[in-house]
Amino acid sequence: MNFEALKPQVETIISNANKTTDERLLSICQLLERHIEYYNWVGFYFADSAKKELHLGPYVGEPTDHTVIPFGKGICGQVALSNQNFVVPDVAAQDNYIACSITVKAEIVVPIFVNGENIGQIDIDSNTADPFTEADERFLEFVCTQVAQLF
Template sequence: MNTQEILTLAKTIIDSGKSRDEKLHDICSLLDREVDVFDWTGFYLASETEERMLELGPYVGEETDHTRIPYGTGICGQAAETLDTFVVQDVSKAGNYLACSVDVKSEIVVPIMKEDIFIGELDIDSHTLNAITPELKKLCEDICTELSRIF
């Protein structure tokens, strides 16, 4: 399945009558199933009770100890603070990386914005070095743009 077909399926999920968390989980499942190099796919959402804190949302993959991440900490926290997409092709060379698993080699984190307000982010880990192609980066960013409609 190519990235355009994946995006079309993601839009169908987003437009479904399911709850927000079910939609987020279904997006994780779609990406995990259709993109071979995606090994952990999940969402971190801006805390509704604590400023500058991310809280783990729906995900697919191994359990993680990182259920809460302060803004600025790790790749996820950096993306929340700067509101930029982060692509790390070799996490062993990242200075501010929170190791989730020794198997993780690369990562992408894409912020989700609604009317210029940070809502959360899509976080994807890969067990493959240099896994995040420009096409996969665009796919993730396009999905996050679409996801802003459900917040």
């Protein structure tokens, strides 16, 4: 399924006031993992700015031990500081990478902003080498803009 076809589904999930925020976030994860072949782990991390940590939110995929990530550590921790998208075509080539699974070959992380503040991010791992394009970035920016409405 293409990204444009997924956008209305993302909007529908976000606007469903009968579900909790976490239920809606989990539904987004499930939608993306189910419909985008190379999205093998999809999850959200949210910032605790006082502690300078990211905390794992809803996700789908293999369980992870990385439920708390210090700002600056790994790809997610770097995005917490840089406030910019981070696309990693080959995780093996990254010095500051936290390995979640030996099957992961690439990662993309896009921050979520509320009133100009980076409150968290969507994190996607792929078992396919170098699968992410600019279209993935633009789509995930759209997803993060939608998610920001929940906060």
